[in-house]
Amino acid sequence: MRVVEASDLHRSYRTRTGMWKRERKEVEAVRGVSFGIDQGELFGLLGPNGAGKTTTIKMLITLLLPTGGSARVLGHDVVTEPREVRRHIGYVFGGDRGLYERLNALDNLRYFAELYGVAPREQKQRIGYLLELVGLTGREKERVEGFSRGMRQRLHIARGLLHDPEVLFLDEPTIGIDPVGARELRATIGTLKEQGKTILLTTHYMFEADELCDRIAVIRAGELVAEGTPAVLKRRVSNGHVLEVETYGVPDSALAAVRSLAGVRTAAVEDRGQAQLLIVQVEPGAEVTSAVLGSLREVNVGRVSSREPTLEDAYVELVGGA
Numbered sequence: 001m002r003v004v005e006a007s008d009l010h011r012s013y014r015t016r017t018g019m020w021k022r023e024r025k026e027v028e029a030v031r032g033v034s035f036g037i038d039q040g041e042l043f044g045l046l047g048p049n050g051a052g053k054t055t056t057i058k059m060l061i062t063l064l065l066p067t068g069g070s071a072r073v074l075g076h077d078v079v080t081e082p083r084e085v086r087r088h089i090g091y092v093f094g095g096d097r098g099l100y101e102r103l104n105a106l107d108n109l110r111y112f113a114e115l116y117g118v119a120p121r122e123q124k125q126r127i128g129y130l131l132e133l134v135g136l137t138g139r140e141k142e143r144v145e146g147f148s149r150g151m152r153q154r155l156h157i158a159r160g161l162l163h164d165p166e167v168l169f170l171d172e173p174t175i176g177i178d179p180v181g182a183r184e185l186r187a188t189i190g191t192l193k194e195q196g197k198t199i200l201l202t203t204h205y206m207f208e209a210d211e212l213c214d215r216i217a218v219i220r221a222g223e224l225v226a227e228g229t230p231a232v233l234k235r236r237v238s239n240g241h242v243l244e245v246e247t248y249g250v251p252d253s254a255l256a257a258v259r260s261l262a263g264v265r266t267a268a269v270e271d272r273g274q275a276q277l278l279i280v281q282v283e284p285g286a287e288v289t290s291a292v293l294g295s296l297r298e299v300n301v302g303r304v305s306s307r308e309p310t311l312e313d314a315y316v317e318l319v320g321g322a
């Protein structure tokens with residue numbers, strides 16, 4: 001049995017637009033999404049803004065009813081058995097709402113432990129353990145209003161784990177957190193996985209997904225466009241290599257010339273301070289370096305390098321144009 005199973009999930013929203021002449025509009029946020037997550041797996045759901053990730057998660061955690069299709073968590077239907085589903089899941093949304101600012105961390109956790117029905121005699125030990133897990137031991141007597149974003153986010157995770165759920169939904173948990181804090185949070189997520197939790201994670205950081213996820217699904221405009229391990233996605237989309245050329249002012253004609261070369265799959269330009277980076281996805285087995293440099297004869301060229309494709313390259317190719 002799969003721990004999380006989404007079958008042809010649909011969700012549309014009715015919205016009203018216009019101040020005077022009110023028009024009803026229907027937005028199809030999720031259009032037939034299916035996937036499964038196995039016990040102990042860390043599954044990543046990736047996609048651009050507005051792709052339907054949060055809407056999908058909200059249906060799985062029983063906060064939103066599907067308008068079509070179905071989903072089960074640990075065998076329980078999210079529509080007909082929401083209480084059973086909630087008993088076994090925890091969720092953490094990025095951002096810093098949902099904590100009591102005037103209370104300290106410990107009292108926040110005590111309050112939510114009570115709310116989630118954690119037995120009184122277990123509360124003390126459980127809260128102590130979670131404070132340790134998220135690295136807030138020693139800060140628990142401080143009011144949340146003085147906490148940094150990273151500390152709040154760690155407290156959110158502790159809150160989501162109070163009732164020791166088997167399945168965790170983490171929606172952009174590292175958003176807005178500094179690199180050191182984000183790294184610590186990733187380590188915490190890794191620990192949870194080692195403990196056997198089944199986790200669904202969304203993130204906009206591709207290296208994070210690559211580092212943490214066993215399997216990834218990419219969603220675009222409400223539909224899944226790819227699914228597989230990070231390695232498979234990288235190979236499936238970009239089984240060649242990537243050539244990077246540092247340049248200073250690439251005219252469109254030169255870019256077009258590079259794109260039309262045999263062996264070049266795609267080429268794009270990214271700004272890097274004063275310079276620009278020309279990123280060329282190369283077909284497997286093709287050798288295009290001298291031809292690319294030939295197309296750039298009129299252009300000031302800096303460092304030239306070749307590298308393996310990253311998950312971000314694969315992602316950009318998958319959702320390109322979204």
Ligand SMILES: Nc1ncnc2c1ncn2[C@@H]1O[C@H](COP(=O)(O)OP(=O)(O)OP(=O)(O)O)[C@@H](O)[C@H]1O
Pocket residue numbers: 013014015027028029047048049050051052053054055056
């Ligand atoms: N309550 C709502 N009412 C109307 N439309 C909504 C509502 N919530 C989401 N949408 C729309 O549904 C679509 C999917 O939104 P959703 O929040 O699921 O995307 P997302 O992939 O989580 O995006 P992000 O990466 O920005 O968080 C978007 O077009 C959004 O505008």
